[in-house]
Amino acid sequence: MPQWRCAALLAFACAVLTGCSTPGEREAAASAAAENFANSVLHFDGTRACAALAPETRQELEQSAKTSCAKAILDSQLPGAGALQSIEVYGQQARAVLTADTLFLSSFPAGWRITAAGCVPRPHQPYACQVKGG
Numbered sequence: 001m002p003q004w005r006c007a008a009l010l011a012f013a014c015a016v017l018t019g020c021s022t023p024g025e026r027e028a029a030a031s032a033a034a035e036n037f038a039n040s041v042l043h044f045d046g047t048r049a050c051a052a053l054a055p056e057t058r059q060e061l062e063q064s065a066k067t068s069c070a071k072a073i074l075d076s077q078l079p080g081a082g083a084l085q086s087i088e089v090y091g092q093q094a095r096a097v098l099t100a101d102t103l104f105l106s107s108f109p110a111g112w113r114i115t116a117a118g119c120v121p122r123p124h125q126p127y128a129c130q131v132k133g134g
Contacts, residue, residue, distance in 0.1 A: 026089045026107070033112035034096035034103050038081035041117075046070030054106055054113040057133035076130050078118045102127060 033052060040049035050058055050069035058069050065072035082099025092107040104116040104127075118130030 023089060026094075027087050030089055030094040030096065030105050030107075030112045031084055031087045033105055033114070034087065034094075034098070035084055037103065037114045037117065038084075038098055038101070041073065041078050042080055044074055046072075046074045049073045052114050053131075054108065054115045054133055057113075057115050057131065060133050061131055073131065076118065078130060104129070104132075 037049055037052040040046075040052060046068075047070045050061075050073055053061070053069070053073075061072045061076070062069050065075065067075075079100045081101035081103070085097045085099060087097075088095045094105040094107075094112065096103040096105065101117065102119040102121070103114055104119065105112045106115050107113075114131075116127070116129040116132040119127040119132075120129075121127055
């Protein structure tokens with residue numbers, strides 16, 4: 001196999017398997033996912049908000065509320081998140097700080113998904129989150 005084909009195949013495999021993207025691209029994608037979720041909640045679009053959740057987070061929300069995700073996410077009384085203040089991406093994880101909320105995200109093959117929302121910091125402890133996965 002010619003050397004250029006090996007290099008092209010290796011680059012393709014890297015992109016597919018590890019999501020080779022620049023830090024700026026990951027930050028932009030995570031920011032867009034956070035803003036999409038926050039806007040969905042703000043506009044009472046439970047279906048769209050649930051589509052932005054990570055699978056485990058969605059499952060835990062439905063199980064704990066004993067109702068559909070769309071109803072449970074709106075019933076959870078998440079704060080009006082406001083504007084995105086900052087985004088920090090650490091590999092496949094991210095934290096989005098909005099005016100009145102903090103969201104945690106993970107990267108999945110289909111894109112960034114919300115793993116926790118309605119999060120507030122606690123001194124010397126993990127964040128306390130209203131919506132979170134197992």
